[in-house]
Amino acid sequence: MDALPSSPLGWLCTGVTLLFGVTVLCMAKRSPVEKADVLVWRLLPALLGLLCAATLGAGGGLVVFCAVCLVSSAYLGVRALLPVGDKAVLITGSDTGIGHALAKYLDNLGFVVFAGVLNEDGPGAEELRRTCSQRLSLLQLDITNATQVKEAYLKVSEKVQNTGLWGVVNNAGILGIPADAELLPMSTYRRCMEVNFFGAVEVSKIFLPLLRKSQGRLVNVSSMAGGIPLPRYAAYGASKAALSMFSGVMRQELSKWGIKVAAIHPSGFRTGIQGTSDLWDKQIKELMENLPADTRQDYGEDYLLGLKSYFLHMPAYCNADLSPVLSAVLHALLAKRPHGLYTPGKGAYMSLCIFCYFPLWFYDFFISKMLSTESLPRALRTSEAETT
The missing domain is CATH 1.20.58 (Methane Monooxygenase Hydroxylase; Chain G, domain 1)
Known part of the structure; x- marks a missing residue:
């Protein structure tokens, strides 16, 4: 008692x-x-x-x-998550990879999905037509084509009318060729910026009036390479870093409109962004044709061709399960208090913490061990041989 x-x-x-x-x-x-x-x-x-x-x-x-x-x-x-209800979301880059899986995932949860694809007659678009509900609409959307972006806006605004668009997921992106920054042609830098940064900015600016109506969400899929420096990803990382900074500024500026902004920094996932072996052959040919003679001599053709081996083995080190990324995007879209930054995937958060809070020499050592390669440029191999 x-x-x-x-x-x-x-x-x-x-x-x-x-x-x-x-x-x-x-x-x-x-x-x-x-x-x-x-x-x-x-x-x-x-x-x-x-x-x-x-x-x-x-x-x-x-x-x-x-x-x-x-x-x-x-x-x-x-x-705490908001109910899905009749919320409409636009996803760019839905042909393959994260965008394709996300379109299926959100459609299955009951969202009204507008799936932007680079080729509306391609295999990715056909699979979405076959497997998804009637709520999903396909949009021909090359985000580097201002005309297609405006046409997509008109189609989406016609369907959502006064309710507005709840979410925009800027997912479309390209990797380019993973190689030393000195070796990359300027066309690779420009192309990465055009797709990964300028395209996302264009889509965001065009669709923001619809997000204001719903006080919705802007979600930008960046990369671990957009938050930390990674060897061989100068062009890709620089474009994703620009996207991450854009996300941070937009998060601050759009809060007064009730719009919440999040950046997703996934680690290595198997998405097909690296393209095909044929695409690599085309890119490596362009790379070698544009190299100055002395640079080509210093690196050596065996080093340049060795980059292809690195490229072909990339998927083996990537996670095939995209569910951590999909869950992060869903939380960014529906959480009452979403995070400003998500780091799904193994090693993404740890690497970011080491970069931010440890001395740079320790971070460089850590990354050199994590991404160690046996290949050295010809000039460095010759120098080592002379000193031994």
Whole structure:
């Protein structure tokens, strides 16, 4: 009998705890998708409050109960998702990879999906037509073509009308050829910036009036290479870094309109962004034809051709399961309090932390070991041989 509350404060503590528990059960009934989170992070404080009231007394129990409630509420504020309802989302680059998987994923969840594709008659577009619901609409959308971007805007605005567009996912991107920055032709730098940065900016600017109507979300798929320097990804990384900085500025500027902006920095995933072996052959040919004679001599043709081996082995080091990226985009689209930055995938967050908080010499050492290659340019091999 001594465990029961015997003071007005004790009864108040017990009553608040019971009321909290009943409220949580009602929330779980209304939101079955989040039932596990709600039951764990709201019922747990309720039960803990009763236990504390019984063991610590009324005052101590109330203090512990309130403290745990604050922590769980903060956690649930991040975890809580809005209902899908009839929310409409535009995804660029839906032919293959993350964009293709995301279009299927969001369609399956009940979103109205506008899937922008580079080729509306291509195999990726045909598969979306075959496997997705009637809610999904395909858009011919080369994001470097201003006319196609404007035509896509007119088609989307006609369908969503006064409700606006809930989300824009700037996913379309190209990798270019992974090689030393000195070796890359200027055309590769320009092409990466044109697609990965300027294209995303163009789409964002054109579709922002529709996002303002819905107070929706702008999600930019950047890369781990957009947050940290990685050898052989100068052109790609620079374009993605520009996109990440654009996302940060837009997050600040668009908050006054109620629009939330997020950047996704995935680590290595198998998306097909590296293209085909035939595409590589075309790019390596362009690279070798544009190299100055002395640069070609210093690196050596065997080093240049060795880059192809690196290219062909890239997928083996990438994760084929895209679900971490899809979950991150979904959270960015539906969370009541989305993050400004997501780092899905193995090593993405750890590498970013090392770059930000450790000395640069340690980061460079870490990356050199993580991305170590046996091949050296000809001039360096010759220099080593002379000194031994």
